[in-house]
Amino acid sequence: MKIVVGIGGVTNGGKTTLTNSLRKALPNCCVIHQDDFFKPQDQIAVGEDGFKQWDMLESLDMEAMLGTVQAWLSSPRKFARTHGVHLQPGTPDTHILLLEGFLLYSYRPLLDLYSRRYFLTLPYEECKWRRSTRSYPVPDPPGLFDGHVWPMYQKYKREMEADGVEVVQLDGTRPREELFLQVLGDIYNSLLNHP
Ligand SMILES: Nc1ncnc2c1ncn2[C@@H]1O[C@H](COP(=O)(O)OP(=O)(O)O)[C@@H](O)[C@H]1O
Numbered sequence: 001m002k003i004v005v006g007i008g009g010v011t012n013g014g015k016t017t018l019t020n021s022l023r024k025a026l027p028n029c030c031v032i033h034q035d036d037f038f039k040p041q042d043q044i045a046v047g048e049d050g051f052k053q054w055d056m057l058e059s060l061d062m063e064a065m066l067g068t069v070q071a072w073l074s075s076p077r078k079f080a081r082t083h084g085v086h087l088q089p090g091t092p093d094t095h096i097l098l099l100e101g102f103l104l105y106s107y108r109p110l111l112d113l114y115s116r117r118y119f120l121t122l123p124y125e126e127c128k129w130r131r132s133t134r135s136y137p138v139p140d141p142p143g144l145f146d147g148h149v150w151p152m153y154q155k156y157k158r159e160m161e162a163d164g165v166e167v168v169q170l171d172g173t174r175p176r177e178e179l180f181l182q183v184l185g186d187i188y189n190s191l192l193n194h195p
Pocket residue numbers: 010011012013014015016017018130172173174175176179
């Protein structure tokens with residue numbers, strides 16, 4: 001059995017934190033981070049506002065990400081081996097892929113692959129605060145959050161809702177452990193009910 005789980009949602013919502021806890025707790029679990037598919041800086045468009053448009057789907061090499069997901073789908077065992085994931089002997093042939101990222105549900109070719117789509121949210125103030133304490137490979141210029149990051153988040157979220165994409169909403173201000181236990185239990189349930 002193979003299941004693909006999406007850990008999506010707002011920047012700094014706690015996606016990486018939750019994904020790392022799940023990876024340690026789930027058997028035969030591989031992870032793909034969307035952040036690893038950002039295009040090089042010189043390929044990121046500059047908007048009329050003067051900001052590099054990092055938070056648009058076009059800034060990510062989604063074909064490459066899809067190719068990586070397909071590699072896992074075609075052979076989760078080989079994928080685990082080549083990515084240093086220890087496979088548990090004696091467990092049923094169950095394999096789990098966690099996809100983690102801020103724009104997981106806006107790229108059509110991936111949309112139907114998920115068994116479960118989680119979506120972490122934060123209120124504006126909390127998100128802005130967490131973002132201000134974070135450092136990215138390319139630091140945020142002043143004004144990027146209000147001028148680009150938050151408006152793009154709202155735009156993609158609105159589109160996802162308009163398209164009727166089914167997600168399990170998670171409030172990213174809840175304690176880490178609580179979020180982890182909820183999602184872990186939920187993934188086990190979907191494994192039990194998987195056709
Ligand atoms: N449930 C939580 N409550 C409070 N802070 C959290 C929680 N989850 C993560 N954080 C903190 O928020 C920041 C962003 O977390 P991270 O997991 O890197 O988010 P993302 O991958 O969504 O950008 C980090 O400083 C992290 O320690």
